Amino acid sequence: MNQFTYNLIHDKFIIRKMIILNILDNGRKFVSSNYLAEQLGCTVRTISTDISQLKEELPQNWEIHGLTNKGYILIKPLTNSLSTLVDSYLSSSTICKIMLKIFKNEFYTMEKWSQLLYINKSTLLNNLKEYNNILDNNKLSWNFRELQLTGDELNIRYYYCVFFYFIHKYKDRQILPDELGKRIKLLLNKSNFSIDFEVLSCIIYVSIHRWLNKYTYEKVFYNAFQFNNSHMNFFNKLIEIIEDYYKIKISQIECDALKLFLFFEMQNKSDHGMLYLKYLYELDKELYYSYLELIDIFKSRMSIGKKEELCMRLIPYFFKANFYNQYNLAINYVLEPLDMYKSVLLKGYNQNYNLVSRWNKKFNNTRFNSDEIKFISTYITIILNSYIKKKVLLLYRGTDAAKEVIYSKLKKCLGEYVSIHSESRNNAKFDFIITNFQQENTNSITFFISDSLCDNTIKIIKENILDIK
Numbered sequence: 001m002n003q004f005t006y007n008l009i010h011d012k013f014i015i016r017k018m019i020i021l022n023i024l025d026n027g028r029k030f031v032s033s034n035y036l037a038e039q040l041g042c043t044v045r046t047i048s049t050d051i052s053q054l055k056e057e058l059p060q061n062w063e064i065h066g067l068t069n070k071g072y073i074l075i076k077p078l079t080n081s082l083s084t085l086v087d088s089y090l091s092s093s094t095i096c097k098i099m100l101k102i103f104k105n106e107f108y109t110m111e112k113w114s115q116l117l118y119i120n121k122s123t124l125l126n127n128l129k130e131y132n133n134i135l136d137n138n139k140l141s142w143n144f145r146e147l148q149l150t151g152d153e154l155n156i157r158y159y160y161c162v163f164f165y166f167i168h169k170y171k172d173r174q175i176l177p178d179e180l181g182k183r184i185k186l187l188l189n190k191s192n193f194s195i196d197f198e199v200l201s202c203i204i205y206v207s208i209h210r211w212l213n214k215y216t217y218e219k220v221f222y223n224a225f226q227f228n229n230s231h232m233n234f235f236n237k238l239i240e241i242i243e244d245y246y247k248i249k250i251s252q253i254e255c256d257a258l259k260l261f262l263f264f265e266m267q268n269k270s271d272h273g274m275l276y277l278k279y280l281y282e283l284d285k286e287l288y289y290s291y292l293e294l295i296d297i298f299k300s301r302m303s304i305g306k307k308e309e310l311c312m313r314l315i316p317y318f319f320k321a322n323f324y325n326q327y328n329l330a331i332n333y334v335l336e337p338l339d340m341y342k343s344v345l346l347k348g349y350n351q352n353y354n355l356v357s358r359w360n361k362k363f364n365n366t367r368f369n370s371d372e373i374k375f376i377s378t379y380i381t382i383i384l385n386s387y388i389k390k391k392v393l394l395l396y397r398g399t400d401a402a403k404e405v406i407y408s409k410l411k412k413c414l415g416e417y418v419s420i421h422s423e424s425r426n427n428a429k430f431d432f433i434i435t436n437f438q439q440e441n442t443n444s445i446t447f448f449i450s451d452s453l454c455d456n457t458i459k460i461i462k463e464n465i466l467d468i469k
Contacts, residue, residue: 002166017050018086051072107147155329274312277311294376321372431445
């Protein structure tokens with residue numbers, strides 16, 4: 001779950017229960033009370049009280065067990081998810097109810113809302129004000145005369161795309177009509193346009209609903225981005241399907257806006273890099289040369305060939321960051337916090353963030369905000385670290401079968417990040433040695449293992465090799 005979802009809930013008690021469930025949904029591992037209290041910023045006694053109430057709300061075949069020395073563990077079938085519970089919490093949310101009604105063009109005064117929700121008017125006002133941080137982030141605000149959202153149409157649509165995407169994660173039905181959804185899925189399966197179906201569904205649902213209800217764009221969307229021929233072919237067929245289903249003719253400005261949303265959410269491939277780079281040069285030469293300065297900052301950490309590859313792989317994300325900035329859209333929703341992912345692909349992120357921040361000030365006129373810098377820095381880090389392969393030498397004394405089993409275990413756990421060798425040739429140098437017997441003097445870091453190599457030992461080796469403790 002993410003901050004956008006939590007912010008839809010105004011009851012702090014419910015938020016705590018949602019976070020507790022999310023932490024305990026970890027594959028049946030115990031979690032200590034102290035850890036839960038630390039994550040939620042509350043006392044151990046509060047955790048105990050919340051879990052006692054949570055136990056009463058769990059589905060029939062779910063249980064939370066607590067042991068004094070170990071903490072709490074959630075027991076549930078692996079075939080069950082948290083979705084039903086989270087959906088029930090969101091469905092009872094004041095903000096969710098109001099946002100859904102506003103989307104359906106049902107506007108009421110504060111007095112009327114107070115009656116409909118059976119809530120005190122001052123409490124309602126406080127809940128709405130607490131949600132201002134999300135609206136501010138989306139360049140939106142409340143109109144309290146008859147409660148509704150005010151702001152640019154693009155920002156309103158973007159907000160509702162995010163809103164429906166996150167709340168429909170916990171529902172067992174798609175947001176589009178069944179027949180329309182089937183036709184779009186079929187089109188996606190036949191094309192090479194990579195986009196999440198649920199994201200695409202929310203974009204179409206929000207766009208068509210707003211347009212049919214006479215909410216139109218005041219600005220013109222210049223052709224500030226390009227699709228290649230195959231992507232353009234997909235887009236044209238998508239428009240044909242939507243027009244045929246709703247028996248409408250979509251205006252050019254609506255097509256341009258829809259194309260912009262698809263550009264934001266499409267999954268990028270490195271072979272599109274040259275198209276974006278060429279177009280950036282035509283669109284904004286100053287920004288083009290600023291981008292090349294950014295690539296140069298990281299050139300010392302790679303070969304010339306890899307530098308060119310970084311340039312091509314990063315440019316789609318750079319383009320997206322630029323257009324999020326240009327259209328005042330909140331980029332943080334497409335980049336969830338990655339602290340939980342203990343991955344070598346994120347090693348060095350802080351250093352890269354600092355370098356991008358300095359580049360932004362020196363070469364980019366401080367154009368990008370902190371979230372856009374995080375977005376660019378994350379993808380630079382992932383791309384750079386994808387080139388890193390630690391060299392590991394496995395030296396094992398035992399039967400060939402046992403050696404093969406040990407090699408297989410290590411390959412399965414570490415193979416994505418390291419190259420594992422079973423013998424040394426031509427005085428080759430290795431970053432690490434893994435062995436079950438004593439070694440002579442070596443300059444490589446050496447890990448000693450038992451003949452059987454248990455899973456916990458592999459975990460410790462991985463943490464040390466990848467520096468992800």
